[in-house]
Amino acid sequence: MRLRAGDILSGMREQTSCDFSALAVIDGKERCISWKWASGNLNDRYLNIRVRHGQGIEGEIIKVGRGMTWDKMDSRKANVHANYSIWLTERLESAYAVPVWIGKEMKGILLIGDRSPRIYEVNQRETVDRVATELADSMEDLI
Incomplete structure (x- = not known):
């Protein structure tokens, strides 16, 4: 059975009660990241986002190698957030x-x-972590 990324993202969005969920793929050969699937999106412009390694939310995740939270209300990072494509x-x-x-x-x-503005509770972060692990098992089918 082929896994459908859109269904997984919609389920995760429902479980976490968030507005938007998305999955990006890292292309190691071209050293860029592109958003391939989304749920709760405003339009399809996310499909045109291609970010080089080290830039945006995508680059920060690659640098630290673990989950991270962003909040526009954090005044120290507000100007940085304004430049994130997604x-x-x-x-x-x-x-x-x-x-x-x-x-x-x-x-x-x-x-x-x-x-x-929202603070993600432990159970919501754990849900995203669990879904990421589940996606890893079938990522080859999705790419």
Whole structure:
């Protein structure tokens, strides 16, 4: 049975009660990240986002190799957030993203986001972490 990324993202969005969820794929050869699937998106512009390694939310996840939270209300980072493509395209105010690992290689980035300020509770972050692990098992089918 072929896994459908859109169904997984919709289910995760429902479980976490967030406005938006998306999965990006990391292309190691071209050294860029592109968003391939989304749920709760405002339009399809996310499909045109291609970010070089080291840039945006995607680059931060690659650098730290673990989950991270962003909140537009954090004044220290507010100007930085204004330059994040996925942030702008989907009009996000808050986000939580995690890497998707296949073995020891990061192959994707899984993100949930909201269009209003929000603090993600432990159970919501754990749901995203669990879905990232499940996606890793079938990522090859999705790419």
